[in-house]
Structure formats: structure tokens, C-alpha cells
Amino acid sequence: MAKAKTIYVCNACGGSTPRWQGQCPACQAWNTLEESLSESTSTNARFQGLAQAVPRQKLSAIKAEDMPRLPTGVDEFDRVLGGGLVPGGVVLIGGDPGIGKSTLLLQALAEMSAAGVSVLYSSGEESAAQIALRAKRIVLAAPQLEVLAEIQLEKLLTTIDAARPQVVVVDSIQTVYSDALTSAPGSVAQVRECAAQLTRYAKSTGICMLMVGHVTKDGHLAGPRVLEHIVDTVLYFEGDTHSSFRLVRSIKNRFGAVNELGVFAMTEKGLKGVSNPSAIFLSQHAEMVPGACVLVTQEGSRPLLVEIQALVDTAHIPNPRRLAVGLEQHRLAMLLAVLHRHAGIACFDQDVFLNAVGGVKISEPAADLAVLLAIQSSIRNRALPKELIVFGEVGLAGEIRPCPRGQERLKEAAKLGFTIAIIPKANLPKSKIPGLRVIPVERIDEAISAANELS
Incomplete structure (x- = not known):
């Protein structure tokens, strides 16, 4: 052989x-x-002549209509998806083991089946009995939910074609294999081919396809990167598995906004949506402590209030440490240089530790001003006012740059009881927001002076 x-x-x-x-x-x-x-190409699949031409269409002649949405029954999940599932859409969900991917999808299918939607849950990692035990553990009543334990692609597609459900979950794509390929399940060729076959079938039939993907130790989706290009929507589970809160973030969405964030709490009865997510990102202090500053960040279409904590301490080693959790490490070093150059506050002999409360990851530059005010509060050992919120991007010249959707950020802060805001001058609202005193600043030294006067 x-x-x-x-x-x-x-x-x-x-x-x-x-x-x-x-x-x-x-x-x-x-x-x-x-x-x-190495996969050999079959004789039938070889090029044997010119294929038949397909009809073309002019872009101006194509009717652009809004895609109908199929709600999942889980509000936070619908938010991340952009309003619900789209017929023919393919969703890829990734996350660490045990973070709640299968639980969330099982709950969504149960809600849809109760609303009269035909659904199918195909699992390659668990038997039907294990899925039934999990549904019983989280007290999930879904008499119309159909379950299939199958990992062979051809059998799976035949079953789907016979049943024609409206929504199908494949858990997970790394366990599915095709007989047309000789490589093992989970290999690059198998994952790419099986995902492409399922996507083509979903597009041709209008079935909503949700696929679960494994992640590497770096947190990225396992398998070829082309897997993310094949599907329409890519969702990531974030958060610590030891915490009771889970964050679902949209990384790619052809039918909605990216960077949307859904917040869930893991309970004995599965994942429950959090109606006021800002509450979990704020520390439960009776009074504000030095080194804490509340930031209004924008996650997709939702403004969130997150507490930024800074700890500045005397360094006992030649190279002071710079550690940021939930924020960019390199941006912290840049902001410390701006603080020294344009505000006269030196940290070259200090260890600086930074943390975003609640395990949320902040990537937008609007957190710059809150970071610097938290650092100077820790250096002075003076707490900022409890009712103060801050946002603004800081440039290398020490200027405070405007941030998008400033009006929505201020309204969210006022709704949650905050009464003072230090913001970029360019974000000054045209009309006064009731109950909110706005302090516009143009440079970092102005912002620090305003914060010192308040504290």
C-alpha cells in the first residue's frame, strides 16, 4: 500500500x-x-471543458430590500446579531471551552421552537442523552426541539435536506468530516471544505446556519483564516470562565454593525441577558477611591460606563513595570510620555498598573483621558468625584480630540445619575443636558487642572 x-x-x-x-x-x-x-482531485471534478455561462444582472436593476429577521427570543443575542437571524445567513461562534457557547445556542433554539420555528441541533461533541441532561439541568422546556448526533457531512446534509428546518446549529465545525477527503476531522482541509459545503447549502436553501468553532490558546478561531471569510457573521465569547458574566462581541457582520456587545450572566438556569450592563463594569465602592475614573465607552450602538482603575507605586527595580489589563499595553506607554511632556507629571521611576473593571476589553482611543486622570489621581492619592464621567482621545501633542457619538454618551451618563463630565471641547452638546454639568477641555493640562479643582 x-x-x-x-x-x-x-x-x-x-x-x-x-x-x-x-x-x-x-x-x-x-x-x-x-x-x-495531500488530497487528490477526483476525475469528475477535473476541468473537462467550458462551463455553461450564468446570467448577469445590472446593479441598478436589482431591487434592494431589507432582509427579514428571525428573532432568536434572546434579546442580547439578537442585539449582537443586528436584530436576529437572516434567512440564508451563516453565523460562526467562537470561545473558550466551557464559556457557554452550546448553552446559549440551546436556549435560543428552545425559544424559537416554542415560537413555532422548526429547528435542528446537530452535535458532534455530545450525545443526544448529554444534550438532554444539560437541557434538564438548566430547566429548559423544548418539546419541539430536534437533536441529531452526527459528524459525517454527507449524512448531516441529507438529514437537513429531508427535514428542511429553518435554523440549524452545527456544534462544532471542527468535528465534522467529509468522505470526499482523506484527512482527519479538524484538519485545515476538512474544516475549510465542510464549512464551505454547509455555507453553500444555507445560501441555496435559505436555512439559517449557526456553527460553533474551537479557539486556539491565543483566543483566535482554530482552523484556516478563510473560515472567517466564508461566513456572514463572526461572534466571539469573551470574559473569564471563573466569572459569572459573559460578553458576546460581533467581530464581523454582513447584516449589521460590528463591535456590538451582548452581556450575559451565567446562572443555574443558563445564560440570562443583563438589562443594565454598565452596573457590572462599575466597582461597588461606597465612596470613590484614588486611582479610579469612570469612562463612557461606545460598544457598537451601545454606550457603556466602565470604571478605569490605576495604581502607581514606587518601582523597586531598574525597569519600572507597565501592565494594562483590558486596555492596550503600548498605548499606556505612549500616554505616560504625553503626561510627562505636556502635563509635567513624571512616572519614569514608578510602576503603573491599569485595569478595566468587569473583564471588558476596551480598544477605542476615547479611553485615553480617563486613563490619564486615573493615573494622576493615584499619584496625588486624591479621589475623583463619584459623580464624574470622562471620555476623550489624547494626541501626542497633548490635545484632546473629539470622540464619535458624544451626545449619546452624555445622555447615558445622565440617565445613570452622573452630574459632571469632562469631555473634549469639540463634543460640547448644542443643547444643555438636564442635570449634567459639562466641562469642555482642549488640552491635557486643562483636563488635569479641572479634575484637581473637583477633587
């Missing part, structure tokens, strides 16, 4: 090479080549 030929496939671009290399020759990415079996 001939020995199977092995090749090395890049999990970033899908390119292949006969020998292992440190760098992919196709996309120049490092350490992305994985060993796989």
Missing part, C-alpha cells in the same frame, strides 16, 4: 508547500504551516 503523501497547509491563507518552513511562502505569515494529508 502506497504511503500517504503529506503536505503543509497554512492556517492563515490556505496555501500549501511540500516541506515545512517557518514562514508561509504565500502570505509570509510565521509559524502557520500545519501538517496535512
Whole structure:
């Protein structure tokens, strides 16, 4: 029997090479080549002549209509999806093991089946009995929910074609394999081909397809990067598995806004949506403490109030430490240089530790001003007012730049009882917001002076 030929496939671009290399020759990415079996092309699939031409359409002649949405019955899940599932749409959900991916999808299918929607839950990791035990544990009543334990792609597609449900969950795509390929389930070729086949079937039939994906130790979706390009929506579960809160973030969405955030609490009866997520991102202090500043950040279409905490302490080693949790590490070093150059506050002999309360990850630059005010509050050991909120981007010249949707941020803060705001001058609202005193600033030294006067 001939020995199977092995090749090395890049999990970033899908390119292949006969020998292992440190760098992919196709996309120049490092350490992305994985060993796989070479797949031979069948005779029927070879090029045998010109294919029949398909009809073309002019863009101006195509009617653009809003896609109908299918609500899942879980409000926070619908928010992240952009209003619900779209017929023919393919959703990929990734996250750490045990964070709640299967539980959330099982709850959503139960809600939809109760509303008269035909659904199918296909699991390759658990047996039907295990799924029934989990549904019983979280007290889930879904008499119309159909369950299938199958990992072979051809059998799965045949079952779906016979039942024709409106929504199908495949848990997970790494366990599904096709007989047309000789490689093992979970390999780059199998994941790419199975995802492409399921996506084509969903597009041709109008079935909503939700696929669960494994993640690597770095937190990225396992398998080839082309997997994220095939699907319509990519969702990530965030948060610590030891915490009771889970965050679902939209990374890609062809039918809605990206960076939308859904907040859930893990309870004995499964995941429950959090109606006021700002409450979990604020520390429960009786009084404000030095080094704490409340930021109004924007996650998709939702403004959130997050407490930024800073601790500045004398360094006992030659190289002071700079550690940021939930914020960008390199941006912290840049902001400390701006604080020294334009506000005269030096931290070159101090350890600086930064934390965003609640496990949320903040990537927008609107957190700059809150970070610097928290740092100077910790240095002075003077607490900022409890009713103060802050947002603004800080430039290298020390200027305070405006942030998008400033009006919505201020209204959210006023609704939650905050009465003072230090914001960029360009974000000054045209009409006064009741109960909110707004202090506009143009430079970082002005912002620090205003904060010192308040404290």
C-alpha cells in the first residue's frame, strides 16, 4: 500500500508547500504551516471543458430590500446579531471551552421552537442523552426541539435536506468530516471544505446556519483564516470562565454593525441577558477611591460606563513595570510620555498598573483621558468625584480630540445619575443636558487642572 503523501497547509491563507518552513511562502505569515494529508482531485471534478455561462444582472436593476429577521427570543443575542437571524445567513461562534457557547445556542433554539420555528441541533461533541441532561439541568422546556448526533457531512446534509428546518446549529465545525477527503476531522482541509459545503447549502436553501468553532490558546478561531471569510457573521465569547458574566462581541457582520456587545450572566438556569450592563463594569465602592475614573465607552450602538482603575507605586527595580489589563499595553506607554511632556507629571521611576473593571476589553482611543486622570489621581492619592464621567482621545501633542457619538454618551451618563463630565471641547452638546454639568477641555493640562479643582 502506497504511503500517504503529506503536505503543509497554512492556517492563515490556505496555501500549501511540500516541506515545512517557518514562514508561509504565500502570505509570509510565521509559524502557520500545519501538517496535512495531500488530497487528490477526483476525475469528475477535473476541468473537462467550458462551463455553461450564468446570467448577469445590472446593479441598478436589482431591487434592494431589507432582509427579514428571525428573532432568536434572546434579546442580547439578537442585539449582537443586528436584530436576529437572516434567512440564508451563516453565523460562526467562537470561545473558550466551557464559556457557554452550546448553552446559549440551546436556549435560543428552545425559544424559537416554542415560537413555532422548526429547528435542528446537530452535535458532534455530545450525545443526544448529554444534550438532554444539560437541557434538564438548566430547566429548559423544548418539546419541539430536534437533536441529531452526527459528524459525517454527507449524512448531516441529507438529514437537513429531508427535514428542511429553518435554523440549524452545527456544534462544532471542527468535528465534522467529509468522505470526499482523506484527512482527519479538524484538519485545515476538512474544516475549510465542510464549512464551505454547509455555507453553500444555507445560501441555496435559505436555512439559517449557526456553527460553533474551537479557539486556539491565543483566543483566535482554530482552523484556516478563510473560515472567517466564508461566513456572514463572526461572534466571539469573551470574559473569564471563573466569572459569572459573559460578553458576546460581533467581530464581523454582513447584516449589521460590528463591535456590538451582548452581556450575559451565567446562572443555574443558563445564560440570562443583563438589562443594565454598565452596573457590572462599575466597582461597588461606597465612596470613590484614588486611582479610579469612570469612562463612557461606545460598544457598537451601545454606550457603556466602565470604571478605569490605576495604581502607581514606587518601582523597586531598574525597569519600572507597565501592565494594562483590558486596555492596550503600548498605548499606556505612549500616554505616560504625553503626561510627562505636556502635563509635567513624571512616572519614569514608578510602576503603573491599569485595569478595566468587569473583564471588558476596551480598544477605542476615547479611553485615553480617563486613563490619564486615573493615573494622576493615584499619584496625588486624591479621589475623583463619584459623580464624574470622562471620555476623550489624547494626541501626542497633548490635545484632546473629539470622540464619535458624544451626545449619546452624555445622555447615558445622565440617565445613570452622573452630574459632571469632562469631555473634549469639540463634543460640547448644542443643547444643555438636564442635570449634567459639562466641562469642555482642549488640552491635557486643562483636563488635569479641572479634575484637581473637583477633587
